[in-house]
Each structure stands twice: as C-alpha cells, then as structure tokens.
Amino acid sequence: xxxxRVICEPGxxxxxxxxxxEAFATGAVRQSYTRDRAxxxxxxxxxxRPEPVAWPAPQQAYALAPSIISEIGWTADRxxxxxxxxxxxxxxxxxxxxxxxxxxxDDETARIHSDVPAVALGAALRLLEIDCNGSGKYSGDxxxxxHPAAIADPRGYxxxxxxxxxxxx
Numbered sequence: 414x415x416x417x418r419v420i421c422e423p424g425x426x427x428x429x430x431x432x433x434x435e436a437f438a439t440g441a442v443r444q445s446y447t448r449d450r451a452x453x454x455x456x457x458x459x460x461x462r463p464e465p466v467a468w469p470a471p472q473q474a475y476a477l478a479p480s481i482i483s484e485i486g487w488t489a490d491r492x493x494x495x496x497x498x499x500x501x502x503x504x505x506x507x508x509x510x511x512x513x514x515x516x517x518x519d520d521e522t523a524r525i526h527s528d529v530p531a532v533a534l535g536a537a538l539r540l541l542e543i544d545c546n547g548s549g550k551y552s553g554d555x556x557x558x559x560h561p562a563a564i565a566d567p568r569g570y571x572x573x574x575x576x577x578x579x580x581x582x
Contacts (some may be wrong), residue, residue: 537567
C-alpha cells in the first residue's frame with residue numbers, strides 16, 4: 414500500500430481522481446488547497462490492483478454442455494416460440510451465445526473463415542446488455558458485466574456465465 418499526492422488545477426481534480434481509480438485500488442481521496450489556494454492537493458491511499466483472473470477455458474466452460482446439434486434445436490425452438498409471442502429471456506441469449514462461441518471456436522480451430530465469430534460476438538454483447546440492465550441474474554465471478562474485462566472480451570464473459578449456469582442445471 415502507498416500514498417499518492419497530486420497537486421493540480423481545480424478543473425483537473427475529477428479527471429485525475431478517475432484515472433487514479435482506474436489504475437489502482439484506491440481509498441477515499443482527501444482534498445485540500447495549496448498554500449496559495451490556487452491549486453488543489455489530492456491525497457489518496459492506493460494499492461496495486463489484483464492480477465486479472467483468466468476466463469474459463471472453453472473446454473472447462475462447455476464441459477457440461479449438450480451437443481451443438483442439440484443446442485441448435487433448443488435455440489431454434491425458443492426463437493420459434495418468440496415469434497409466437499413468448500418473451501426471449503436471458504437463458505436464450507446465454508445458450509445462444511455459448512452455442513455460437515463453440516461454433517466460432519470450431520471454425521477458428523479448423524481455420525475456416527466465416528461470419529460465425531461476428532455473430533457470436535453479437536450474441537455475447539446482447540447478453541452483456543441484458544446483464545448490465547439488471548434484467549438477468551449473472552454470476553459476476555470473477556467479472557461482472559460492467560467490468561472492463563467483460564466489455565473487452567464479451568465471448569469470455571459468455572464462457573464465464575455459461576460455466577456458472579451449467580453447474581446449477
């Protein structure tokens with residue numbers, strides 16, 4: 414743990430505080446004026462952020478998953494129900510995102526160039542949107558939907574959430 418002292422113009426206080434919070438695990442920011450009262454002094458107790466935790470490997474995340482063919486059938490059935498007026502819920506987007514992620518991983522392994530990775534990303538983003546809006550119950554372990562790591566790798570977020578969901582099925 415360490416303490417950071419910054420002397421800055423009053424208009425820069427919020428921006429500097431935000432940058433420090435993004436870079437470090439920080440405590441409360443204490444603020445006072447410099448002797449000439451023209452600038453601010455910021456004092457903040459900080460520590461290094463813990464090392465990021467890796468996403469579950471696809472083999473781990475999808476260890477309990479049904480076959481891809483079975484998931485295609487389940488997803489198609491849910492999509493058909495949606496056309497008949499049923500709501501599409503978080504489970505649909507979770508399973509569709511996982512299905513498309515698995516298909517994209519297969520294409521990448523086989524070095525097949527297709528649009529499946531882009532479609533998988535779209536489904537993962539939809540799941541993130543649902544979870545960010547509080548419409549679904551996500552595990553958030555280790556990353557919650559608003560976390561920069563989840564935003565940077567939505568397909569990794571799908572793997573995390575699918576692995577947690579599959580354990581309870």
